Amino acid sequence: MFFKINTSNGIPVYEQVARQIMFAVASGGLETGEMVPSVRQMAKDLAINPNTVARAYRQLQDQGVVETVRGSGLAVTRRAATKCKSAREKLIRDRIKDVLIDARRSQMSDQEIKKIVNEQLKNKNNK
Amino acid sequence: MFFKINTSNGIPVYEQVARQIMFAVASGGLETGEMVPSVRQMAKDLAINPNTVARAYRQLQDQGVVETVRGSGLAVTRRAATKCKSAREKLIRDRIKDVLIDARRSQMSDQEIKKIVNEQLKNKNNK
Amino acid sequence: MFFKINTSNGIPVYEQVARQIMFAVASGGLETGEMVPSVRQMAKDLAINPNTVARAYRQLQDQGVVETVRGSGLAVTRRAATKCKSAREKLIRDRIKDVLIDARRSQMSDQEIKKIVNEQLKNKNNK
C-alpha cells in the first residue's frame, strides 16, 4: 500500500489516513479479514504520531470498517467493502454536487462547466 | 441583498460573508461605487458578531474589492467586478480540479466521473 | 450538573463523561440548544485531562448529540433528547438482558432472580 500524507491541505491527517484505508478497501487493495498495518508500523511509515493513526483507526472501527482482533490487530470486516465503496462514491458525488451548485449560483453555464471538467480530465498528470 | 449564514458547515462565517459580497459584485448585484452595508447593520441582519463582519470586510479590502470612503464607509472599487468574476471562476475551477484528482485517486474511471457530473448537471433543482 | 468520575471501574473516563452528558440530556437536565460545559471547564471540574473531555465530546458529536457552534462551544442538537432517551434505555435494557441470560444459563430460577432484583431495588442506598 502506498499512502501519502499532505500536512498542508487543511484535511486532518487522521482523516487522510482513514480515507486512504477506506479507499484501499473499496478498490480491493485490502480484503475482508486482512489485517491493516499496525498502529506503530503505519505511524513509522508515514512519519506521524501513533496517536494520530490510532485516531484514524478508531474512526474506522466506529464506522464498522475494521474490528479489533484481541491482541493481534485490526481486521477488515465483512461489510467493509460495501461500506467503503458507497462512502467513497458519496464523498466524491457530494463534492461534485456542491461545486456545481456554486458554479451555477455564480452564473456559469453548463457548457462552461463541462469544458472545465473535460480540461481537468485530460490533464492526466493530475497525480 | 439576501445573505444566508450557515454556522455549522465548516466554512468560516467571515469567509461566507466575504464570498457572498464577492459573488454579488460578480453578478452585478453590487455595482462599482455602491456602498456595502455597514459592519453594524450587516452584523445585525445576519445575527453574527460585528468582529466577524469586520474581518470579512478587511479581507475584501486587502483584495481590493472594496475601499474606504472617508467618513461614509466602504465602497465597491472600479476593478472589483473583474476581480470578483475571475476569483469566482478560479475558485470553481480549483475545486473541480481537486475533486477530480481525488476521484481519480480513489480509482474512479473517467467514465464514472463524467456520469456523476452529468447527473448533477441535469439536476436543475440544485438550488 | 453533578458529574462523578470513577477511575477504577474499568469504564473509560471519556465514556463516563459522554454517558453522563447523554443521561443529562435524556432526563432534561440539558435542553436543546443549551451549551454543554466547555472542554476546559469540564476538565477542571472533573480534574481530568482536557483531551479526555474532548474525546467524549467528539464522540457525542459523531453521534449527533451535540454540534459545534463555531467559536462559542458545543450545543445540544434538536434530535438529541430522543436519541439520548432511547440510547439510555437500550443501554440499561441490554445489560439487564445479558445478565438474565447468564443467570438462566447458570441455572438460577426466575424466582431467585426476582428476589435478587427486589433486594437491590429496596437498597435505596445504592448511590
Added chain:
Amino acid sequence: MFFKINTSNGIPVYEQVARQIMFAVASGGLETGEMVPSVRQMAKDLAINPNTVARAYRQLQDQGVVETVRGSGLAVTRRAATKCKSAREKLIRDRIKDVLIDARRSQMSDQEIKKIVNEQLKNKNNK
C-alpha cells in the same frame, strides 16, 4: 464439554475459558477429581493461543478450583463445586446490582426497571 469463544465481545478470552470451566463445575458437568482438558488440547479445540489457556488455568488454580496432579495434569478440587456455585451467584448478583444502580442514576423509576426485568424474564428464548 462444549465451549465457545467470542473474540469480539470485549470479554478477555482467558476469562471466557475460566468462566466456562467454572460454570461446568457449578452445574455438574465437571466433577471433583475429574481432569480438565490439557492446555494443548484445549487450545487446539478452541483455536486459540496456548498461552491464553494457560492463563485461564492459572487463574483457576489461584482460586482453588483446580489443582495440579503431578505428572498428569489439572484436576477439579473437592471444594471447587461449592466455590463455583457461589462465585457464579456472586457474579450474577453483582452485575444485577451494578445495572440497577446505573438505571437509577439515569433517572429510571423502579417501576420502569421492574417492567424491563419482567419483559426479559418472559423472553424464554433468551438462549
Added chain:
DNA sequence: GTGGTCTAGACCACG
C-alpha cells in the same frame, strides 16, 4: 474565550 489537531510519552490488558 471556544473547539480541533497533533505530538510525545507513559501505562495497561491481551495473546
Added chain:
DNA sequence: GTGGTCTAGACCACC
C-alpha cells in the same frame, strides 16, 4: 508484539 487509554503541552482557526 497488538490496540486502548490517559496525561501533558503545544499550536491553530474562529468569534
